[in-house]
Amino acid sequence: MMSHLIAPSILSSDFANLQAESEMLNNSEADWFHIDVMDGVFVPNLTFGMPVIKAIKKHSNKTFDVHLMIVEPDKFIKDFKAAGADILTVHYEACNHLHRTIQAIKAEGMKTGVALNPHTNINVLEDIITDLDLVLIMSVNPGFGGQSFIENTYKKVKALKEMIVRYGSTALIEIDGGVTSKNARQLIDAGADVLVAGSFVFNSENPINTIKELKNI
Numbered sequence: 001m002m003s004h005l006i007a008p009s010i011l012s013s014d015f016a017n018l019q020a021e022s023e024m025l026n027n028s029e030a031d032w033f034h035i036d037v038m039d040g041v042f043v044p045n046l047t048f049g050m051p052v053i054k055a056i057k058k059h060s061n062k063t064f065d066v067h068l069m070i071v072e073p074d075k076f077i078k079d080f081k082a083a084g085a086d087i088l089t090v091h092y093e094a095c096n097h098l099h100r101t102i103q104a105i106k107a108e109g110m111k112t113g114v115a116l117n118p119h120t121n122i123n124v125l126e127d128i129i130t131d132l133d134l135v136l137i138m139s140v141n142p143g144f145g146g147q148s149f150i151e152n153t154y155k156k157v158k159a160l161k162e163m164i165v166r167y168g169s170t171a172l173i174e175i176d177g178g179v180t181s182k183n184a185r186q187l188i189d190a191g192a193d194v195l196v197a198g199s200f201v202f203n204s205e206n207p208i209n210t211i212k213e214l215k216n217i
């Protein structure tokens, strides 16, 4: 069985030193770079967009896992591909025509993910689960790093894993928000494949060791 993947979220990194932060991640056991794009409309916060992703891409040798917390993501699918996204995840709650959006992401040659907010039931994905490469379960309300993990997530991950197996889908389950070395094991046991960690990694004294700790949990 594949071991779990670690995707540090650069949202909690030092934005004035993104080259150094990227090099640190290159030298760590991180599998992916998790990149949070926020528009101030879908979520009550703003981060960055394509130009910043493109700039970081030059200094990274890992998979770019781009998490779009924006309305109307269809407008920018080609631009995120051009900026360096390898996996593009959109929110279920932000898409009126999710099937079309997913097909458009695939057509650009990217892996496709759908994120669910804490209040959204996994059953809404039943009719598209075999089209997805990734399902991102938000374990906090999207918008900010450093929030507390919502305990209901375990139950949700188990139910999603069952659905994925039942449909023979190859989708990975990614958990985003409040992940630490305290809940990582239980999340993996529930069925998680990818753990995002922002503040737990970047606020720690030694991020490389913290990533190693999460990888070897």
Ligand code: DX5
Pocket: 009, 011, 012, 034, 036, 067, 140, 141, 142, 143, 144, 145, 146, 147, 176, 177, 178, 179, 196, 197, 198, 199, 200
């Ligand atoms: C929140 C973002 C997360 C965030 C996680 O909306 O999607 O990726 O960076 O940060 P932590 O790990 O600090 O909860």
Ligand code: ZN
Pocket: 009, 034, 035, 036, 067, 176, 196
């Ligand atoms: Zn995220």
